[in-house]
Amino acid sequence: MTNRPLEGIRVLDLTVALAGPYCTLLLAGLGAEVIKIEAPQGGDIARFNPPFYGKDGIHLGALEEGDVSLSILARARAKKSLSLDLKSAEGLRLFKELAKQSDIVVENLSDGTVERLGVDYDSLKGVNPRLIYCSITGMGRPSPYPGLKVMDIVVQALSGVMDTTGDKDGPPTRFGLPIADLLAPLYGVIGIQAALRQREATGQGQHVMTSMLDCLSSLLPFEHFDVFQRMGFPARSGNHQTRLAPFGIFRTSDGHVSIAAANDKWAGLIFEAMGQPQLIEDPRYATRGPRAVNADALNGMIEAWTRNLTTEQVIHALATSRGVPCVKVRTAREAMADPALRESGAIVPLVHPEAGEIDAVGSGIPIRMSGSTVGLDRPAPTLGANNAEVLGLLGLGADEIENLKSQGVI
The missing domain is CATH 3.40.50.10540 (Crotonobetainyl-coa:carnitine coa-transferase; domain 1)
Incomplete structure (x- = not known):
């Protein structure tokens, strides 16, 4: 060999x-x-x-x-x-x-x-x-x-x-x-x-x-941009993936975190960590389709919570305590080291x-x-x-x- x-x-x-x-x-x-x-x-x-x-x-x-x-x-x-x-x-x-x-x-x-x-x-x-x-x-x-x-x-x-x-x-x-x-x-x-x-x-x-x-x-067809644009979704959604909300980059008091809560269970756990568990019963946020339609409002609520916490505190509340995918957004130098x-x-x-x-x-x-x-x-x-x-x-x-x-x- x-x-x-x-x-x-x-x-x-x-x-x-x-x-x-x-x-x-x-x-x-x-x-x-x-x-x-x-x-x-x-x-x-x-x-x-x-x-x-x-x-x-x-x-x-x-x-x-x-x-x-x-x-x-x-x-x-x-x-x-x-x-x-x-x-x-x-x-x-x-x-x-x-x-x-x-x-x-x-x-x-x-x-x-x-x-x-x-x-x-x-x-x-x-x-x-x-x-x-x-x-x-x-x-x-x-x-x-x-x-x-x-x-x-x-x-x-x-x-x-x-x-x-x-x-x-x-x-x-x-x-x-x-x-x-x-x-x-x-x-x-x-x-x-x-x-x-x-x-x-x-x-x-x-x-x-x-x-x-x-x-x-x-690679473009993998996200079906043409279909979503016909449904009124913009091709560009900044630091968030609208159709998977909450799924994106959120500011903290000392940096940023990446949160990927693409399913109902993880979304509910975020609401729990925020002290607002009732949101999972709200028809605007209960399932993925409505969350996509109301992504801007949802992301705004989540960032209002994360901005008052350190990166470490958000990661502890979501990833460590509840198993929600959440990590620090590293700089290129941090990653290469x-x-x-x-x-x-x-x-x-x-x-x-x-x-x-x-x-x-x-x-x-x-x-x-x-x-x-x-x-x-x-x-x-x-x-x-x-x-x-x-x-x-x-x-x-x-x-x-x-x-x-x-x-x-x-």
Whole structure:
């Protein structure tokens, strides 16, 4: 039995920025050998993202010699870096030789780029029919919005997700994380895993395609926003989920709590804790449907109670004493410092390739398996750090590699 589930699988990584690199980060964490192909002239654009870590610690200043972007330290862990000019004939030839020995190619380059470079799926499947080729795009190919530059905030706006986020009388609101950039690669990994499984039966690879817009928009129907809007409910309900009231974020005297009392029993226990048990007999609040219709008034009564208590007192009254789901709303820094999340590996320290562990954290691989291990146990490489190792797979010696370097191919 292999130690990691994807050991023996080789991935050629043609990704930049976030969506594609997160896909290959997950594959690396599952044990695949990921070879990150970067232009010799500078590499992934994420290498230029502040903040940087260098001799002056973590800073937001201009990139200086020796500095490394925290973006790369987070997104290129457990990968190998090959600097290779795919615009050159020799660089393209070497890439195709590597493709013959690889299982997967992942790309998220702008529309038309892989075709211009000659590394698109149609060009590579003749080189290696078993190759699984994953494209993560912003809008799909061809894009329904030709010429539109895709960023996460653009996808959020077009997906309809912004319409569901924010106060009902306020503007549409951006989700706090680059959710489209992070969701599409998850679907990409699912598609790749399925294609690997099918290849076992057919012996053939295939083209796996997913887009940020498709992935994010596909989640909207789970809340039936169209139906609820026809019934008069706003898409945006702020910090509350109206149809499940009482279900949301409530202010306390020293912070906020999250209360999720989606059934009649829990609602009755909240009324009991408030000293108003008779509310469970009130037809406006007795069952879920009427509570949804009267959610504003209900939430107002509950917050009038919670605002006079500390967070700890509300949690004691609801969660500890009555079993109603209620927790403190933590800050991001509090969550990232949670020893349980560190212990599980969901959040891990970032490591500089030379300086070692630094004062920043990265995402781990939040998967546990009983028969194998997962994880990102190698720091991100510097640009071209693995040139000799990777090109050695093709039988190239030191003199040949030095000649490629002098020609600017690597």
